[in-house]
Amino acid sequence: MRELQVKIIAEMGVRPTIDPAEETRRRVTFLKDYLKASRTKGFVLGISGGLDSTVAGKLAQLAVDELEAEGVEANFVAVRLPYKVQHDEDDAQAALKFIDPKTSWTFDVAPAVDGFETEFTTTTGEKITDFNKGNIKARTRMIAQYALAGQHNYLVIGTDHGAESVTGFFTKFGDGGADILPLFGLNKRQNRQLLEHLGAEERLYKKEPTADLLDDQPGRTDEDELGLSYDHIDDYLEGREVPEEVAEAIEHRYLVTRHKRTVPVTIADDWWRN
Numbered sequence: 231m232r233e234l235q236v237k238i239i240a241e242m243g244v245r246p247t248i249d250p251a252e253e254t255r256r257r258v259t260f261l262k263d264y265l266k267a268s269r270t271k272g273f274v275l276g277i278s279g280g281l282d283s284t285v286a287g288k289l290a291q292l293a294v295d296e297l298e299a300e301g302v303e304a305n306f307v308a309v310r311l312p313y314k315v316q317h318d319e320d321d322a323q324a325a326l327k328f329i330d331p332k333t334s335w336t337f338d339v340a341p342a343v344d345g346f347e348t349e350f351t352t353t354t355g356e357k358i359t360d361f362n363k364g365n366i367k368a369r370t371r372m373i374a375q376y377a378l379a380g381q382h383n384y385l386v387i388g389t390d391h392g393a394e395s396v397t398g399f400f401t402k403f404g405d406g407g408a409d410i411l412p413l414f415g416l417n418k419r420q421n422r423q424l425l426e427h428l429g430a431e432e433r434l435y436k437k438e439p440t441a442d443l444l445d446d447q448p449g450r451t452d453e454d455e456l457g458l459s460y461d462h463i464d465d466y467l468e469g470r471e472v473p474e475e476v477a478e479a480i481e482h483r484y485l486v487t488r489h490k491r492t493v494p495v496t497i498a499d500d501w502w503r504n
């Protein structure tokens with residue numbers, strides 16, 4: 231295996247094969263144990279209709295069900311965070327139906343995002359790019375989730391996992407901003423495996439991944455933007471051989487996004503020097 235591949239796999243915690251039942255058990259137990267240790271009262275998570283939030287949302291609801299059965303107070307708030315009307319709202323509704331959360335809210339991020347867009351232009355005289363506005367959508371979702379968590383002493387769940395973390399394919403302090411990451415150590419196909427095991431319908435576990443952050447290209451696939459396939463990223467993280475140019479592209483993205491996987495850099499850090 232490539233030297234850097236070994237290092238990256240260790241950092242991402244991905245294993246070549248998983249037992250979905252065992253992974254479900256470990257992760258539900260982790261959510262329960264951390265909630266108790268942190269003396270918090272529940273979890274908040276944005277539900278997009280995409281694969282990752284459906285898996286994490288189901289794990290959170292299972293954890294809350296078990297906590298309540300044990301007499302521990304716990305809530306799970308599944309929150310829809312559309313920007314206006316989402317083009318695949320039917321998938322988001324299917325995800326909610328499958329998760330069957332204890333509490334479900336809808337918070338439209340459009341007024342806040344559009345307010346930023348207007349003020350940005352007033353301040354700079356520039357029209358904000360669609361790409362930059364997309365990151366504002368992701369960060370506004372983070373603010374909404376923290377507002378809900380702060381109000382009720384809940385934890386914000388993040389959906390980051392190996393296949394997104396390795397390429398830095400998330401918004402820094404946006405969807406990357408969270409308190410607890412129950413999908414750590416899984417790649418994309420392992421998340422699919424978990425969701426199938428959890429009993430979701432096929433449209434949910436086979437759903438094409440999309441960040442869906444752009445006004446101009448709703449539902450643009452992650453693979454199109456990344457120029458990489460999840461199959462290749464997953465193979466790489468399972469320690470398999472991938473074409474040389476694919477390995478180089480993954481490693482390049484890994485290296486240039488290191489700053490997104492650490493706390494803000496300080497004068498005491500030197501990881502960035504090499």
Ligand SMILES: Nc1ncnc2c1ncn2[C@@H]1O[C@H](COP(=O)(O)OP(=O)(O)OC[C@H]2O[C@@H]([n+]3cccc(C(=O)O)c3)[C@H](O)[C@@H]2O)[C@@H](O)[C@H]1O
Nearest residue numbers: 365368398399400401402404405440441442443452455489
């Ligand atoms: N070397 C460095 N050291 C420390 N900080 C550095 C830095 N380089 C940039 N930065 C900072 O980081 C910022 C850039 O990072 P960031 O704001 O994240 O922006 P960026 O990485 O440029 O964009 C986010 C990417 O993640 C994708 N995404 C976002 C959200 C969700 C999903 C999804 O799959 O659902 C995907 C999105 O489509 C886009 O490709 C810069 O503006 C700068 O402030």
Ligand SMILES: Nc1ncnc2c1ncn2[C@@H]1O[C@H](COP(=O)(O)OP(=O)(O)OP(=O)(O)O)[C@@H](O)[C@H]1O
Nearest residue numbers: 276277278280281282283311312389405439440441
């Ligand atoms: N429209 C939305 N409504 C609610 N939450 C959202 C929305 N868009 C993004 N999020 C939150 O941001 C997270 C990151 O988005 P991301 O696209 O990586 O995950 P996903 O949509 O759950 O799955 P996939 O990556 O397969 O599309 C989501 O898991 C979800 O918690």
Ligand SMILES: [Mg+2]
Nearest residue numbers: 278280440441
């Ligand atoms: Mg998505």
